[in-house]
Amino acid sequence: MMKLVLALIAGIIFGLGLSVSQMINPDKVLGFLDISGNWDPSLALVMAGALAVAIPGFKWVRRHDKPLLGSRFHITVKSLLDKPLISGAALFGIGWGMTGYCPGPAFASLSLGNQEAVIMVVSIYAGFWAAGFLNRN
Amino acid sequence: MQNFTPISALLGGALIGFSAFLLLWFNGRIAGVSSIMSGLFTTQGANRHWRIAFLIGLMLGAASWQFFATEAITFRQNYPLPLMIVGGFLVGLGTRLGSGCTSGHGICGNALLSPRSMAATLTFMASGLLTVYLIRHIFHINA
Numbered sequence A: 001m002m003k004l005v006l007a008l009i010a011g012i013i014f015g016l017g018l019s020v021s022q023m024i025n026p027d028k029v030l031g032f033l034d035i036s037g038n039w040d041p042s043l044a045l046v047m048a049g050a051l052a053v054a055i056p057g058f059k060w061v062r063r064h065d066k067p068l069l070g071s072r073f074h075i076t077v078k079s080l081l082d083k084p085l086i087s088g089a090a091l092f093g094i095g096w097g098m099t100g101y102c103p104g105p106a107f108a109s110l111s112l113g114n115q116e117a118v119i120m121v122v123s124i125y126a127g128f129w130a131a132g133f134l135n136r137n
Numbered sequence B: 001m002q003n004f005t006p007i008s009a010l011l012g013g014a015l016i017g018f019s020a021f022l023l024l025w026f027n028g029r030i031a032g033v034s035s036i037m038s039g040l041f042t043t044q045g046a047n048r049h050w051r052i053a054f055l056i057g058l059m060l061g062a063a064s065w066q067f068f069a070t071e072a073i074t075f076r077q078n079y080p081l082p083l084m085i086v087g088g089f090l091v092g093l094g095t096r097l098g099s100g101c102t103s104g105h106g107i108c109g110n111a112l113l114s115p116r117s118m119a120a121t122l123t124f125m126a127s128g129l130l131t132v133y134l135i136r137h138i139f140h141i142n143a
Helices: A002-020 A026-033 A042-061 A083-099 A103-112 A115-136 B006-027 B033-039 B046-068 B081-097 B104-111 B115-138
Strands: none
Touching: A002 A103, A002 B006, A002 B046, A026 A042, A026 A083, A026 B115, A042 B006, A042 B104, A083 A115, A083 B081, A083 B115, A103 A115, A103 B033, A103 B046, A103 B081, A115 B033, A115 B081, B006 B104, B033 B046, B033 B081, B033 B104, B104 B115
């Protein structure tokens, strides 16, 4: 039960962070990706702010044997760079540039009565399904 | 660069980083939204329930800010539908093949100093920049 409460709280803070930083606004994201236009570097600072907290935070957490509420850390750190990783990331970037949405802001925006978010999330799930199909065959 | 909002960007980013820290510290889970979303229909029991809770929280967090903020975000209208559908599909396909998105690789994976996540982040940044360049400055679609 506590795990669910924690996941809910983490989700709320994440959603607040996306809103405060305006990453929930696709125009803001595309403003970052448009370096030859009227460039808006904000997204780089969102990542910097997140990493400034997460790098020392994760380092400290991983000194423990297990999480506070669980039996183990669900982490897989592989060092091998393979083709699915790079081609997948490249395809994701194309979709990100076409829409201005990555998965977090798309799902968070479902609550804002934003019709685009619904189209985005349904299309993302179609992509998930296609990836699952490719991986099975 | 008149749209640059450094303070709110850093502050919002810190909140996202703190969320990822909490989820790892308490639950031992990575706050990668594409993985959490895709697992919504492929996992069962407790492994599914925390995903539902996180995603509900994600929507609540965004909605409460939009509700209480003095200056609510106004969203674009009439963005080309084909771009949304094809782009959304590629976001889903790409994040599953590449095992992560802006949060999973860009924040959590990089925070774990994972070489795979660093390579993925550089790759999706590069293809995103190139895509926006082509759309806006070569094909002159919309914006």
